[in-house]
Amino acid sequence: MTTRRDLVLVIDDTPETLGMLTDALETAGLTALVASSGQAALETLRHVTPDLILLDAMMPGLDGFETCRALKALPALSPIPVIFMTGLSDTAHVVRGLEAGGVDYVTKPIVIDELLARIRVHLGNAREALRTRAALDAAGGFLLAADEAGGLLWCTPQAEQRLADALPGFAITSFRLPAGLEMQAGERTLNFSLVGRVGPGERLYRLTETGGGQEEAFLQTRFALSAREAEVLLWVARGKPNKDISDILGISPRTVNKHLEQVFIKLGVENRASAAALTVGELARRG
Structure with a gap:
């Protein structure tokens, strides 16, 4: 039985960079898929879900920051780790990439051994987070995960149904935890209790409710x-x-x-x- 190879989507507008990275990834035992623009990448992601994305920050048209924000807004794609590639050394651009949803960045010219090491770390983290999430979904419970700013990343089916019942127009992509971790929804009071961390930048919460008292x-x-x-x-x-x-x-x-x-x-x-x-x-x- 053939072992599945991890799939890495490389997004860069430079043919030389695409060729160099494709060769390095394939040699390292990974499968490479390429896109030469942000728009082309989003079209590709409609049909294929990679395990990790390498994303050039500066591209004509839809740049890397906008591309990352667009894919992170889609629940099915948001868990995919994104590593930015940039020739920019300005801290503001690094912060901008992380705020857009990236988990890491490498500067050009790219050092292949360093890049592969970072890829392996983030693939491992993503697999662990996926296993944790699958276990929580299977076990049930009213659980959800949010980022450091309170933005909802994912939730178990039970928690999603409870939020949808209590909050007309509820959507995972736009919901944020209330500042006090408690909110009123009609006669219901929704409470979000911190359980712990389940991945880099992810906090796990338990959702409970009362009927308003x-x-x-x-x-x-x-x-x-x-x-x-x-x-x-x-x-x-x-x-x-x-x-x-x-x-x-x-x-x-x-x-x-x-x-x-x-x-x-x-x-x-x-x-x-x-x-x-x-x-x-x-x-x-x-x-």
């Missing part, structure tokens, strides 16, 4: 519940199983079950179906 407060008073018991009961009434409630509230399924044991006693019922029916009826009478 009014219904919980009513149930707390009506049945002499604790605040957490009222939250658990409200989500039971909304048809959520213990696993979903634990994800929503950021507590363990075992803790959810412990709260429910107390809720059943206080409501004088024997199971969650009876508790849900009683709760729905009380909330309906409340108006």
Whole structure:
């Protein structure tokens, strides 16, 4: 069985540079794909997803900075690491490339051994981030990743659905985390709790929500519940199983079950179906 070779897209308007880099990449065991302009690269990326991109900063027409911003705006392409190639030594241009979404840069004339070393590092980082993301998607949970500025990079399907339900017009490419990591969405309160880092420049957050407090407060008073018991009961009434409630509230399924044991006693019922029916009826009478 043939091992898949990593695919590197080289974007440069100089034929000599394209030829030199193609030879070096192929010799190093990588597959090279070339584009001679930013516009041609974006067209190529409609059909092929490379593992890494080498991008010339200064090109006529759509320059490297604009090209990088355009591809980073597309969710399917945004995880691809981009290494800028530039003859510019001005720090402002280096910063501009990183702000556009690049992960690294090399200066021309290019030192091949140095470039290949950087490529291997960033390919390894990208693979690790991809494995982490795939594992999170498979395991489920309301998780999302954002960059240092709070821009949303990706989220699990569950988190994406919750944000879409709560925020009309939600889009991954334009959403930013609120400054206080909490926001109101109608009667819902969305909370973003930092979990840790999952890759270079990526922070992982858990998304939880509450119903705005009014219904919980009513149930707390009506049945002499604790605040957490009222939250658990409200989500039971909304048809959520213990696993979903634990994800929503950021507590363990075992803790959810412990709260429910107390809720059943206080409501004088024997199971969650009876508790849900009683709760729905009380909330309906409340108006």
